[in-house]
Amino acid sequence: MTRTRAPSQQALAVLLVLADAGEEWRHGYDIATQADIKSGTLYPLLMRLEAQGQLEAVWQESPTPGRPPRHAYRLTEAGRAWLAGMGDALDQARARRRAAELQTGWAVAPRSSTKPS
């Protein structure tokens, strides 16, 4: 029998970003900046979520010629259902994120430092 651990705060932050994106595809660096976590923490989470079937990933061609295709992610139906079952934990994570945004004067709109494509 597989044991499902309660997601960590970083995992909740990533899930929150993906949940807020809805049907939209998000890229790795955008998720890392919005969830405020390092790449070394983000990718193991993404790998695990994809292996559990809660996340789907696709390769998207870059609109800028010469740049390699990027990996984009979004929650699957199963992922969304799993997230909906969390209830309080997700709300608490959302509240924490809002508090952190207020503390640092972070804009509500997602910040992005990626090159314009």
Next chain:
Amino acid sequence: MSKPAQTALRLVLARWLMRACLALMPKAQAPWAQAMAAELDEICAAGAACSFAFGCLALALKLRLLSTWQSAAASAKRMAGAFAYRGLSGRLLKQMHTHMHEASVARLGAASACLAVLMGGVFMATEGAPKAWPWMNGVSLAFALASLALLPKQGLQTDQRLRERLCFLLGGLLLASCVLEGREGLNGRWLQLGPVSVQLVWLLVPSLLLLSNVPAGQAQASRHLGSGLGLLLAIASLWAQTEPIWLLLMGLLLLLRSARRSEPQAGHQAEPLLACLALLAAGWSSQHWQMPSSQAFVDQVLLQAWSHSPQPLLTGLMLAALLLLVLPGWRHRHAREHSLLWAGLLLMSLPGFLPTPLLGMGGSAILGYVLSLAAVSGPEPDQQAPSKAAHTPRHRREPHKAPWRRLKPR
């Protein structure tokens, strides 16, 4: 440094870190490494790019260590299973034989180096060497293994032009190092590179010698000017540094190499000449050479172990670890030159002409051994793929005919 220069440097560093990440990531997670590399191209802030790439590299290193550990544990489990259920039977020995046969030169050599350094470390720790020495050897080994993992081994094995250029470059470096102010220490000449002292001879000469070897299949591909010049520069440098032992080994190895070639091939005529030159230089420099004074835990380590330890177990284990260093050449025909060279160095270290490599204190020898594994030339074409006959049952193979019978008219 100006700000644009700093930014450019950081971006270059980020790219190098990501390249290392791509090389280190286990095969199963390779697409994820590509995804990370693609993200790096989209980050415009140099600091953020560096931080992103560093995180990815740390992750790749962690996953690589995990996968290595898992595969080693699985192998150990299989072997332990065989041991438990079938006893120490032929099956277990067969499995060990298969594992050794399938392992590449680099893996076998790296495993042998790990064992030798471990045994040396145990000896140093138990016999009262300075506490930092085993750790320093360990750090050198870790650095050497990481470098070996990052080196493009396949390119180094097969790309003759790259091998020649590198050989020439190493020869040039060796000669240039003679100009730098060296520190004449115990057993050789040391160079201070930043916080560490290195013996460039141990570091560069083994790789240079192995890089100068041209795989038989590529004999006609080029004129081997680069490798010949590299060897010439190395001989000049070793002569200038009064290293007769290295020159002797180089000369013998080149003589052996030229004798092993069944037919004289274009570009190989220089090898006997270079061998004679190396031997002449060895004779010349031996007149000015003095036997180095012995230092505990660096020179004659086996003799020291034998005289210190009342039980022969430790000495026996250390001798076995030392002999393991020639294992790659025993298992792989194309790595025989590597093993011959290191066997020569080990022999010369027994009477104390050279420091004991890997068992004794000395990071340069550890780096030299591990890095020279990457310089071993690729297997010859007939070794790369098993022949068709090997897969055909004996009774279905065509009977062998002597050449004159094959040419007989019907």
